[in-house]
Amino acid sequence: MRSxxxxxxxxxxxxxxxxxxxAIPASAAEYERLLNGTFDSGSADPWWxxxxxxxxxxxxxxxxxxxxGTTNPWDALVGQNGxxxxxxxxxxxxxxxxxxxxxxxxxxxxxxxSPYRGIARQEFALTxxxxxxxxxxxxxxxxxxxxxxxxxxxxxxxxxxxxxxVDNVSLVGGVKPPGGVNPNPTRKVQVDQVGxxxxxxxxxTLVSTATTPQPWTLKNSAGAVVASGxxxxxxADVTSGxxxxxxxxSSFDTAGTGYTLSVGEDTSFPFDISAxxxxxxxxxxxxxxxxxxxxTPIEAQYVGEEYSRPAGHVNVxxxxxxxxxxxxxxxxxxxxxxxxxxxxxxGDHGKYxxxxxxxxWQLLNAYERASRIGDATAYRDGSLAIPExxxxxxxxxxxARWEVxxxxxxxxxxxxxxxxxxxxxxxxxxxxxxxxxxxxxxSATSTAATLNLAAVAAQASRLWRGVDATxxxxxxxxxRKAYTAAKANPAKLADPNDxxxxxxxxxxxxxxxxxxxxxxxxxTTGEAAFRTDVAGSPHYKAASLNxxxxxxxxxxxxxxxxxxxxPTGLPAADVTAIKSAFATVADQHLxxxxxxxxxxxxxxxxxxxxxxxxxxxxxxxxxxxLAHDFTGAAKYRDGVFEALHYLLGRNPLSTSYVAGYGEQxxxxxxxxxWAHQNDPTLPIAPPGSLSGxxxxxxxxPVAQRLLxxxxxxxxxxxDIGAYSVNEVAINWNSALAWVSxxxxxxxxxxxxxxxxxxxxxxxxxxxxxxxAHVALKNTGTTAWTSWKLGFTFPGTQKVSSGWSANWSQSxxxxxxxxxxxxxxxxxxxxxxIGFNASGGGADPAAFTINGKSCKTS
Numbered sequence: 056m057r058s059x060x061x062x063x064x065x066x067x068x069x070x071x072x073x074x075x076x077x078a079i080p081a082s083a084a085e086y087e088r089l090l091n092g093t094f095d096s097g098s099a100d101p102w103w104x105x106x107x108x109x110x111x112x113x114x115x116x117x118x119x120x121x122x123x124g125t126t127n128p129w130d131a132l133v134g135q136n137g138x139x140x141x142x143x144x145x146x147x148x149x150x151x152x153x154x155x156x157x158x159x160x161x162x163x164x165x166x167x168x169s170p171y172r173g174i175a176r177q178e179f180a181l182t183x184x185x186x187x188x189x190x191x192x193x194x195x196x197x198x199x200x201x202x203x204x205x206x207x208x209x210x211x212x213x214x215x216x217x218x219x220x221v222d223n224v225s226l227v228g229g230v231k232p233p234g235g236v237n238p239n240p241t242r243k244v245q246v247d248q249v250g251x252x253x254x255x256x257x258x259x260t261l262v263s264t265a266t267t268p269q270p271w272t273l274k275n276s277a278g279a280v281v282a283s284g285x286x287x288x289x290x291a292d293v294t295s296g297x298x299x300x301x302x303x304x305s306s307f308d309t310a311g312t313g314y315t316l317s318v319g320e321d322t323s324f325p326f327d328i329s330a331x332x333x334x335x336x337x338x339x340x341x342x343x344x345x346x347x348x349x350x351t352p353i354e355a356q357y358v359g360e361e362y363s364r365p366a367g368h369v370n371v372x373x374x375x376x377x378x379x380x381x382x383x384x385x386x387x388x389x390x391x392x393x394x395x396x397x398x399x400x401x402g403d404h405g406k407y408x409x410x411x412x413x414x415x416w417q418l419l420n421a422y423e424r425a426s427r428i429g430d431a432t433a434y435r436d437g438s439l440a441i442p443e444x445x446x447x448x449x450x451x452x453x454x455a456r457w458e459v460x461x462x463x464x465x466x467x468x469x470x471x472x473x474x475x476x477x478x479x480x481x482x483x484x485x486x487x488x489x490x491x492x493x494x495x496x497x498s499a500t501s502t503a504a505t506l507n508l509a510a511v512a513a514q515a516s517r518l519w520r521g522v523d524a525t526x527x528x529x530x531x532x533x534x535r536k537a538y539t540a541a542k543a544n545p546a547k548l549a550d551p552n553d554x555x556x557x558x559x560x561x562x563x564x565x566x567x568x569x570x571x572x573x574x575x576x577x578x579t580t581g582e583a584a585f586r587t588d589v590a591g592s593p594h595y596k597a598a599s600l601n602x603x604x605x606x607x608x609x610x611x612x613x614x615x616x617x618x619x620x621x622p623t624g625l626p627a628a629d630v631t632a633i634k635s636a637f638a639t640v641a642d643q644h645l646x647x648x649x650x651x652x653x654x655x656x657x658x659x660x661x662x663x664x665x666x667x668x669x670x671x672x673x674x675x676x677x678x679x680x681l682a683h684d685f686t687g688a689a690k691y692r693d694g695v696f697e698a699l700h701y702l703l704g705r706n707p708l709s710t711s712y713v714a715g716y717g718e719q720x721x722x723x724x725x726x727x728x729w730a731h732q733n734d735p736t737l738p739i740a741p742p743g744s745l746s747g748x749x750x751x752x753x754x755x756p757v758a759q760r761l762l763x764x765x766x767x768x769x770x771x772x773x774d775i776g777a778y779s780v781n782e783v784a785i786n787w788n789s790a791l792a793w794v795s796x797x798x799x800x801x802x803x804x805x806x807x808x809x810x811x812x813x814x815x816x817x818x819x820x821x822x823x824x825x826x827a828h829v830a831l832k833n834t835g836t837t838a839w840t841s842w843k844l845g846f847t848f849p850g851t852q853k854v855s856s857g858w859s860a861n862w863s864q865s866x867x868x869x870x871x872x873x874x875x876x877x878x879x880x881x882x883x884x885x886x887x888i889g890f891n892a893s894g895g896g897a898d899p900a901a902f903t904i905n906g907k908s909c910k911t912s
Contacts, residue, residue, distance in 0.1 A: 085227055088138055088146070089206060090756040092224035101756040101776060103483065105132040108210065116151075118220040125211035128161050133219075134207030136167045137757060137776065138226065139233060140174060140194040146228030148206065149189040154181035155218040160210050164192070164226075167205035172196055176209075181219060200233055201761050201774055233760060239719060239773060241709040243321035244271075244302070245653070248704035248717030249336075250327035252802045253308050256693050257328070260653055260705060261286050261300040261318050269318050271302050276313030276325075282306065286318065292652030294659060295707035296766030299652035324704060324718040330802035333699070336716065337799040338439060339743025340792040344418070344454050345441050346741055347785060349406060349461075349488065350377060350395040357440040361738045364728065367488025368404065368495065369395060375494050380476055382497045383553075390468065392497060394476050397461025401784040402484075402726040404491050405477030405557035408465050409549075410786050411458050412507030413607045417789035418455040419514050420616060421796050422900070427620055427911045428684055429800050431900030432847045435867075447850035447896035448522055458785075459515050462508050463533050470540030471500035472508040474549045477557030484775065485730030485737055493556065501549040502541050503608075506568035509537035510610075513575035514617065521818065521898035531579065538572055545569075560607070567611035570594040574614030578621040586624065589614070596629055597636030602643050602658035604674040606667075607786055616681065622912045634685040641682035641691050644675060653706050653768065654697040659751075664767045666779055669712050669748030672698050673790035680797045692801055699798060702745075702791075707768050713791070715742025723775045725782040732775040744783050745791045746771070754779035811835030812909035814844070814902040824893050825852065829871075831904060832885040841878040842886070844871040845903040850896010857890035869899075 090101055094112045104110040107122040108131050121131045140146070148162055159180050165173040175192035198204030206226060210219050243262045251257040263269060268285035275281050286300035302316065309328065316323040345357060355363035370376025377395045382388035397406045398414070425431035434451035437444050443453035465473045478493035512534035519527040551561035562568075570592040577585035589595060594611035605612040618625060619633045648654040656675035657668065665671065676698035683691035704711045704719070711717030714724065723732040724740035731739045751767040753759045757776040762769075771780045815830040833839050844860070848867045856862075860871035877886050902909045 086229050086231075086233055088140075088226040088229065088233065089135060089224055090760055092150075092226075094222060101137070102133060102135050105130075105134075107131050108133060116220040116222040117224075118218055119208075119210060121210045121213070121217050121219060123213050123215040123217065125213065128209035128212045129163075129207075131211030132207050132209060133221070134167075134205055136203075136205050137201045137760060138164070138198070138204040138206050139200045139202065139229065139231070140164070140196055140198045140204045141229045141231060142194055142197040144229045145191060145193050146175075146226055147189060147191040148175075148224075148226050149187065150224040151185050151187050151222040152179065152181050153183055153185040153220050155183060156215065157182045158210075158213060158217055158219065160208055160219060162188070162190070163207050163209055164194075165205060165207075166196065166198070167203045185220075185222075194229075201757060201772070201776075233763070239708060239710055241707070242323055244316050244318055244323040245705045245707070245709055246316055246323040246326050247700040248324045248326055248711050248719065249332045250329050251700075252330045252333065252696065252798075253310050253328055254803050255696055256305045257303070257307070258654070258697070258700070258705075259302040259304070259316055259323065260297075261302055261321075262297045262707075263288075263300050263318070264298045265300070269300060271304075271316060271318045273304050273307055274315050274317065275311060281309070281314075289652060294766065295652050295768040297652055297707050324709065326704075330799070332716065333795060333802050334799045336713070336743060336795040337433065337792070339715065339741075340713075340745070340788055340795050341418075341439055341451065341454060341743075342741070343744055343783075343788040343792075344398055344457070344785065345439070346744075347398040348457055349397050349399050349404075351442075354442070357442070358741070362741055364487060365489040367399075367491065371489070373490060373492035374488075375492070377476065377495055380495045380497050382473075383499070384496075386497075386499055388467070388497070392464060392467075392473070394461065394464045394497070396457060396464065398458050398785050399488065400558070402724065402778065402782045403477070403557065404482060404486075404488055404493075404727065405475060406461065407475040407477075407558065407560050408462060408472050408504035409474065409501075409507050409560050409562065410607050410784070411462060412504075412511050413610060413613070414785040414789040415455050415458040415462065415511050416514060416613055417786075417793045418451060419459075419511070419518055420613075420620075421793045422449065422451045422455075423514075423518060423617075424620055424684070425796070425800065426900035428908060429797070429901065430908065432849075433796065433800065434900075435847065435849045436896070449849050449897055449900065452518060452522065452897070455515070459511060459530070462511055463530075465504070466508060466533060466537060467500050469500075470505070470536040471502075471544060471547070472504040472537060474498045474501040474504045474553075475557055475560060480556045482727065484725075484727055485734050486727045487737075488728065496556070498553055498557075499550065500544075500547065501562075502544055502547045502565045503549060503562045503568050505537045505541040505544070506565060506572040507610075509534045509541060509572040510568070510575045510613070512537065513572070513579045517575075517579040517621070522896075534572075534576060534579075538576060541569070541572070562608045564608075566592065567594055567599060567609055571610045571614040574617050578617050578623055581624060589618070589625075590629075596632045600636050600640050600678070602640060602647070602656075602675070603661075604658075604671050604678065606671065606674065612678075619681070619685065622910075634681075637678055638682045638686055638688075638691075641679045641694065644679060645690060645694050648694065648697060653701055654694075655701045655706075656694060656698050659767055663751035664749040664770060665752065666750050666754060667747045667784065667787055668750060669702060669745055670784070670787040670790045672702065672748070673745075673787075673794045676794045677790065677797075680794065683801075695794065695798055695801075699794065702748075707766070708771060710771070710773070712746040712748055712771075713742075714740035714744040714746075721746040721773055721781065723773050723781065725775055725778040730775060740783065743788070743791075745787045746773075746781050746783065747787060748780065750780045752779070812904040812907060813912060814904070814909045815912045816898055816902070818898055820895065823895065824855075824891070825895070826889070826891050828887065828889045830885050830887050831880070833880045833882055834910070836882050838882060839878070839880040839905070842873050842880060842904055843906075844888075845869070845906075846899040846901065848892075848894075848896060848899060851894035852892045852896055853894050854890050854892050857888070859886070859888040860890075862890055
């Protein structure tokens, strides 16, 4: 769950309303149509301000500072969009208002987009003394919830600056109860709109109150029936509010596009049977991070003209820059930091260490896991559309480094890390990064941020050891310094009220971050002091792993994952206990999913569906994926794909929460640049961007207006203003990248056999060449009679000579086979080989022996 305070909505759609005749009908229903008219929360949201106007909530009032020199009243505005109106119905607008200097203002109702039709307008004379104003009118237009209806105060046309304050703003009237409507149409037959992988289960959900099985048909793109069967009634599904049946068409396995599933007159969205889409998603989900880069231009050659933009926050006007950022005024830290770079956290321009930490970790862990027990060649140099794609370093490491370098910059002189850096005040929506004119400020250092830095820097040091030894040493030094500082300041917690201009990201428990950081440092160094901290933690041996999953504020399982994947000196029984815990929790997920209408690894028993629920689904899918890695059991792999099916359309809203994937996919993410809904010149969310997903707490005004009374899984709307359900965030996309990368690796494959081999690779490098020593260990129970080693160079390396094996190379792919005298390797024994090579680059990430992926050490 993200820590997200209220934020201003758009100020880009200016309305110039014309006075309309006023009429007073006999009666009107008592439905309140405006949100947050009392400003009691301290937030202005969803009231926006136009150019030349700055909104502030102070003393329980919304006070607008208006720049003078405008010509027309509508040249300076404060308003609220999405206000519902019904034709021929009566409405009464009332409010308290005052002005620092006496001024006439107008209150207006009408249309927020061209042709800006007016419903009603009336002028009021404001004085420094607060007064109550009321007027009643009949609507001549019809606007639904979240439509183009608007109420605005017109404050312009004055020569001098002024401040106008309003309070207790109310619009009462109409006969239709507000809320309860999601504008996206739904289907009765819910499928993964993207596709099902051949060889894996294929299931859909039918919405039906029928108590008997219903006949279904599967048709190909030509409309021919290719399979048929009967649904299985499951009854009421409380989380979605639907009565459902299960449709299982796993027996049909012919690859193709444009399939549809029908029951009677109801037909699903089309879908494919193919692994192609999940393999594309592996890269599109990672492309999100280049889009979110701060401090560098986003170039058209990598993202296309539509998504290209100048660098943000590099001290080019109107930016005030991230190169010399002071602490918040009340902190008086006495220094500034150059914190350029990193990823923008979400739909705003803030950068947060505790959220950047888990995001960078997940990308790095995806690479480390693939390197040790999977296939890291998918992330080789040149695999991503990024500027670093030809530097000899795996691209996933390059992208992660953009954030890791930023985390290093957030370290204070005393070793602690600043919690975050963002604007002094919330910026309007939309605001392109290079047009942000707000001053930037560092928040206080915190123990949680410092431990995030320690954990990720230690993890990155381990992965860069064979890529750039100097950088690896720099990372480890920063990690040690941070860990020492955190132990000296074990309870310096982030201020939960530090939510102006950026999210608070407060966290009052940091024992999990201590365990995570100690685990990473121990896995990297093997030092006894870190081992003592790991084993002495209350989180040791996956004690905190449960169906609730992990997230930016609950990071202990990240340490468990590292200890399970990276060989260390821990007792074998303890490592086994950690791996067993993943299987235990995975089994709990599968048991719960079996009873759901829309199978999802999500525990809603305590808090319902929370902010960023989709990331929780994916982090729990990660637990399932690792359970499969540790056991080889197919049921866990299938559970991962069920989670993806839910996200890609098999859900009660018939919606894919991943932009660009599916017939009805998320479009209007809450984002200050991907803001097409508010400004047609700006783009929609790019393919591979993940929406936060259902949030039954309804923590923003648009969600409150539209979704009152929604069942938990239906508390979502594709609206740019609905930030508590439809924002994007780096820690949500990092979870998607991890899971989609894992799923792409597994697509169409049988369960991975437990590895019976281990490869140890060490290389001595010099400018233009290297000498490598490779140990192949038989970790199985039977002898090898022959062996064949395979791996791929990620850089420019070329084998020039070798020993103790027959060496060959085709492109980047290298093969070594046994000699006549060393083909037999007994169980538990090793054979030692080596080679010399020209060129340079990172060490190979993954190895196979006789076609099986091997562990690495």
